[in-house]
């Protein structure tokens with residue numbers, strides 16, 4: 001038999017537990033409410049890509065908006081939309097990243113031309129989306145699955161055979177975490193899978209600035225170059241083969 005005191009203590013304990021559960025439940029419902037449907041989320045991405053190309057947004061404004069939108073993604077719905085479970089059945093490459101397309105044509109309310117490029121990158125443990133930058137491109141990653149070591153650098157100066165770069169981000173990225181690049185901020189990215197497998201969602205918008213004449217293709221770079229004053233690094237330009245040999 002429990003004493004009256006123990007009985008009361010248990011009752012209070014249960015009441016506290018119940019109220020905590022109730023709070024968590026209410027919060028979770030609220031959080032779910034705050035996330036747009038995946039169709040609305042994609043429509044917002046289409047709209048802001050159009051605004052970037054139409055020069056209604058600068059690349060830095062776009063980057064901020066993209067990050068705000070990326071933070072609101074319903075990750076489970078995004079994984080379902082790109083059919084991540086099917087992609088996971090494919091064999092991953094021994095070097096570098098696999099690159100998979102996905103279909104948005106069945107998403108309600110999207111135009112035929114969404115105005116951005118899109119893909120899923122996938123790596124096995126220890127393999128990388130190798131270090132590279134872009135010109136005339138804004139792009140953003142969302143980790144769908146796995147753990148990644150993500151590094152970014154500002155591309156400060158472009159020389160004949162190297163870039164002068166500045167490290168800006170160097171940390172672990174897990175599911176739902178994101179990063180973006182533009183010509184003016186965090187231009188170079190490098191993501192290495194640190195879990196058995198890793199999957200990343202990517203959208204990119206190219207050719208938004210008519211004054212930039214460089215192509216939007218990848219600018220492969222060696223970020224582990226000579227250290228310069230002021231935290232800068234002399235990062236040699238590389239070919240894709242050289243970059244994959246060292247970092248893939």
Ligand SMILES: [Fe+2]
Nearest residue numbers: 132134139189
């Ligand atoms: Fe890239």
